[in-house]
Amino acid sequence: MIRPILKYGDAVLHNAAAAVDAMTPEVERLVSDMIDTMYAAPGIGLAATQVGAALRVFVVDVSIGRDPQGLIVMINPEFVERDGMQLEEEGCLSVPGFNATVVRPQRAVIRGLDRTGAERQVEGTGLLARAFQHEMDHLDGTLFVDRLRGIKRDLIVRKIKRLSRAGNW
Numbered sequence: 060m061i062r063p064i065l066k067y068g069d070a071v072l073h074n075a076a077a078a079v080d081a082m083t084p085e086v087e088r089l090v091s092d093m094i095d096t097m098y099a100a101p102g103i104g105l106a107a108t109q110v111g112a113a114l115r116v117f118v119v120d121v122s123i124g125r126d127p128q129g130l131i132v133m134i135n136p137e138f139v140e141r142d143g144m145q146l147e148e149e150g151c152l153s154v155p156g157f158n159a160t161v162v163r164p165q166r167a168v169i170r171g172l173d174r175t176g177a178e179r180q181v182e183g184t185g186l187l188a189r190a191f192q193h194e195m196d197h198l199d200g201t202l203f204v205d206r207l208r209g210i211k212r213d214l215i216v217r218k219i220k221r222l223s224r225a226g227n228w
């Protein structure tokens with residue numbers, strides 16, 4: 060089932076999410092809905108906070124469904140390693156219409172539980188490492204806009220506020 064995606068300004072997006080303590084049917088449903096929602100958007104990643112669930116869960120598929128092995132579900136993920144640096148344009152389903160260049164690690168290894176509750180460790184480079192860092196940020200209540208500085212950040216925030224006031228956000 061596709062769930063509505065929250066936008067910048069909604070409190071759930073701006074607060075840290077809690078760890079999942081058990082693989083309940085609710086968590087399984089959440090994961091399944093997040094996969095549907097990510098592919099429908101379409102996006103390459105989605106965090107639980109973006110659909111209003113304050114839990115440490117994200118889904119990523121940089122192939123957007125083209126590679127059957129591409130889907131990664133991570134529950135209670137943590138970084139094992141991070142190195143290097145990349146600078147690329149980035150966007151977010153919760154900040155539609157805006158893009159900015161964000162500094163991210165070139166390589167990231169994360170560890171967490173998959174949708175069956177089994178431990179899984181995945182290494183990502185390039186776009187996948189970027190997606191991991193972007194989604195991990197979501198679980199801590201950080202959006203890519205928060206990673207920007209000064210004028211760049213102010214400009215986006217001001218435009219969002221204007222759209223909000225006009226009822227267009």
Ligand SMILES: [Zn+2]
Nearest residue numbers: 150151152153
């Ligand atoms: Zn995002």
